[in-house]
Amino acid sequence: MSACTHLLLFGATGDLARRMLLPSLFALDTEGLLPQCLRIIATARSAHDDASFQALAADTLPEAADPQARSRFLARLSYVALDASDQQGFAALAEAVPDRGNLAIFLSTAPALFGATIAGLASAGLAGPGARLALEKPLGDSLAASRTINDAVAAAYPEDRTFRIDHYLGKETVQNLMGFRFANTLFEPLWNAAHIAHVQISIGETVGLEGRGDYYDGMGALRDMVQNHMLQLVALLAMEPPARLDPASVRDEKVKVLRSLRPIDAASVEACSVRGQYTAGAIDGVAVPGYTADLGRASDTETFVALKAYVDNWRWKGVPFYLRTGKRAPERLSEIIVQFRAVPHSIFGAAPLAANKLVITLQPDENIRLSMMAKAPGLDQDGLKLRELPLDIGLPNAFAESRRRIAYERLLLDLIEGRQTLFVRRDEVEAQWQWIDAIRAGWAARGMAARPHSAGTWGPSAAIALTERDDVTWHD
Numbered sequence: 001m002s003a004c005t006h007l008l009l010f011g012a013t014g015d016l017a018r019r020m021l022l023p024s025l026f027a028l029d030t031e032g033l034l035p036q037c038l039r040i041i042a043t044a045r046s047a048h049d050d051a052s053f054q055a056l057a058a059d060t061l062p063e064a065a066d067p068q069a070r071s072r073f074l075a076r077l078s079y080v081a082l083d084a085s086d087q088q089g090f091a092a093l094a095e096a097v098p099d100r101g102n103l104a105i106f107l108s109t110a111p112a113l114f115g116a117t118i119a120g121l122a123s124a125g126l127a128g129p130g131a132r133l134a135l136e137k138p139l140g141d142s143l144a145a146s147r148t149i150n151d152a153v154a155a156a157y158p159e160d161r162t163f164r165i166d167h168y169l170g171k172e173t174v175q176n177l178m179g180f181r182f183a184n185t186l187f188e189p190l191w192n193a194a195h196i197a198h199v200q201i202s203i204g205e206t207v208g209l210e211g212r213g214d215y216y217d218g219m220g221a222l223r224d225m226v227q228n229h230m231l232q233l234v235a236l237l238a239m240e241p242p243a244r245l246d247p248a249s250v251r252d253e254k255v256k257v258l259r260s261l262r263p264i265d266a267a268s269v270e271a272c273s274v275r276g277q278y279t280a281g282a283i284d285g286v287a288v289p290g291y292t293a294d295l296g297r298a299s300d301t302e303t304f305v306a307l308k309a310y311v312d313n314w315r316w317k318g319v320p321f322y323l324r325t326g327k328r329a330p331e332r333l334s335e336i337i338v339q340f341r342a343v344p345h346s347i348f349g350a351a352p353l354a355a356n357k358l359v360i361t362l363q364p365d366e367n368i369r370l371s372m373m374a375k376a377p378g379l380d381q382d383g384l385k386l387r388e389l390p391l392d393i394g395l396p397n398a399f400a401e402s403r404r405r406i407a408y409e410r411l412l413l414d415l416i417e418g419r420q421t422l423f424v425r426r427d428e429v430e431a432q433w434q435w436i437d438a439i440r441a442g443w444a445a446r447g448m449a450a451r452p453h454s455a456g457t458w459g460p461s462a463a464i465a466l467t468e469r470d471d472v473t474w475h476d
C-alpha cells in the first residue's frame with residue numbers, strides 16, 4: 001500500500017480526537033513522519049469552518065510546541081460539518097477529498113454510527129480500492145453485534161483495507177513483547193508449560209468514569225478491558241513464533257491462541273471469575289466516591305473483574321493465566337508476571353528458594369525485570385545465604401533519550417502508510433467476543449452479582465481467593 005494523501009477524521013471534535021488523535025498527528029508531523037502532501041479533513045456534527053476548527057485543534061497541542069511546527073500542522077487541517085446519520089451530506093464531504101485513491105478514514109465515533117457512515121462513504125465514492133478504514137473500539141458489545149459491524153464494514157471495505165484499533169497494540173512495551181520473545185534465544189525454550197507455572201496480567205486504573213458513564217455502565221470491565229486489550233496481551237504472550245512480522249503471520253498465530261482459550265461457562269464461571277464494583281474509598285489518601293455515586297444511579301455493572309483462564313494447547317497445558325483489571329485501583333499499573341517453576345531439586349537445604357519470575361511493566365514505567373536467586377556476600381558457615389535479586393533490563397535508562405509516544409502515533413502512522421500488523425483482524429475480534437459472551441452468559445445463569453470492594457483496593461476478597469486456591473499470590 002502506498003502512503004495516503006488524505007486522512008478523513010470522523011469524530012474530530014470529540015474527546016479521543018482532542019486528547020489523543022490530533023496531538024499524535026502533530027507529533028508525527030513534527031518529526032517529519034507524515035507525508036508532505038497529507039491533508040487532514042476533519043468532520044463532526046458541530047458547525048465549524050476551517051479557521052475555527054484549526055483554533056480548536058491548536059488548543060489540543062502542547063503549549064511549548066514550536067510555533068512553526070504548529071502552523072505547518074494546522075495548515076494541513078480543513079473541516080466539513082456532517083451529520084453522519086444523514087446520507088445527504090456525504091457528497092459535500094467527498095468533494096473535499098480530491099485524491100480518493102490514497103485515502104485513510106478514521107472513525108472516532110460511537111459504533112452506532114458506523115453502519116450509516118460506511119453506507120454514506122460508499123455511496124459518495126469514498127470506499128474505492130485506494131481507501132482504507134480504521135475503526136475505534138468498541139467493535140460491538142457481543143459476538144452478534146460485532147458480526148453486524150464487521151458485515152457492514154466488509155460490504156464496503158475488504159479485510160486488507162480494514163484497520164481495527166486496539167490502542168494497546170500501539171504501546172511500545174506491548175510491541176516489545178514480540179521483540180523480547182522472538183529476538184532473544186534465551187526465553188523461547190522455556191516459554192511453555194514445562195517451565196512456566198502461571199502467568200498474571202494486571203491492569204489497574206485509578207480513574208473512575210471520566211465522563212464516560214453511560215458507555216461504561218453499558219459495558220463493564222469485562223467488555224471494556226478484557227475483551228480487547230487483555231486478550232491481545234494473552235495472545236501476544238502465548239502465541240507461537242510467527243514466521244515473519246507481516247500482518248497475516250502475526251495475526252494467524254494470535255487467533256490460534258484466542259480460539260484455544262478454554263470457555264469459561266456456567267459450569268466454571270464461579271470458580272474462574274470474580275465480578276467486583278468499587279464503593280467509596282481512598283486512593284493515595286484522597287477520598288473517592290463509589291461507582292453508583294459516580295454514575296448517579298444504581299447499577300450492577302462490574303468495575304473490576306478477575307479471571308482464571310487456560311489456553312488449551314500443547315504449549316500451555318495446565319498453565320493458568322490470571323487476569324484482573326479494575327477502575328479505582330490502588331495504582332495505575334499494567335503489568336505482566338511470568339512465574340517460572342521452582343528448581344527441581346535444591347542443594348541448599350531448607351533455605352527458601354524463590355522461583356524465577358519475569359516482571360514486564362507496561363505502565364506507568366516501561367521495564368522488564370527478571371528475579372533471580374543470588375548468593376548474599378558473607379562467610380556463613382551453615383551454607384550459602386541466598387537472596388532474590390532483580391536482573392533489570394533498565395529500559396528507561398537505555399532509551400532515556402527517546403520521547404514517550406502516545407500509542408496512537410504508531411497506529412496512525414501505520415494506517416497512513418498501510419501496515420496492518422498492529423491492527424486486529426475480524427477473526428480475532430470475533431474469537432474474543434465468543435469467549436467473553438460465554439462468561440457473561442455464565443454470570444447470568446449463576447446470577448453472579450458484582451461484589452462490593454473499597455475504591456483503592458484490588459477488587460473484592462474473592463479475587464484473592466481465586467489465586468490463593470491454587471497457592472498463588474497476586475504480585476502486588
Ligand SMILES: NC(=O)C1=CN([C@@H]2O[C@H](COP(=O)(O)OP(=O)(O)OC[C@H]3O[C@@H](n4cnc5c(N)ncnc54)[C@H](OP(=O)(O)O)[C@@H]3O)[C@@H](O)[C@H]2O)C=CC1
Pocket residue numbers: 010011012013014015016017043044045046047082083084085108109110111113136137138215
Ligand atoms: N475517549 C476515549 O478515551 C476513548 C474513546 N473510545 C471510543 O472512540 C469513540 C469516540 O469517543 P469520544 O471521542 O470519547 O466520544 P465523544 O462523545 O467525545 O465524541 C464523539 C464525536 O462524534 C461526533 N458525532 C456524534 N454524533 C455524530 C453524528 N451524528 N454525525 C457525525 N459526527 C457525530 C461528535 O461530534 P459533535 O461533537 O460535533 O457532535 C464528536 O466529534 C467512541 O466509540 C468511544 O467509545 C475508545 C477508547 C478511548
Ligand SMILES: O=C1O[C@H](COP(=O)(O)O)[C@@H](O)[C@H](O)[C@H]1O
Pocket residue numbers: 205224225334363
Ligand atoms: O480502552 C480503554 O482503555 C482505557 C485505558 O487505557 P490506558 O492506555 O490508559 O491503559 C480505559 O480507561 C478505558 O475505560 C477503555 O475504554
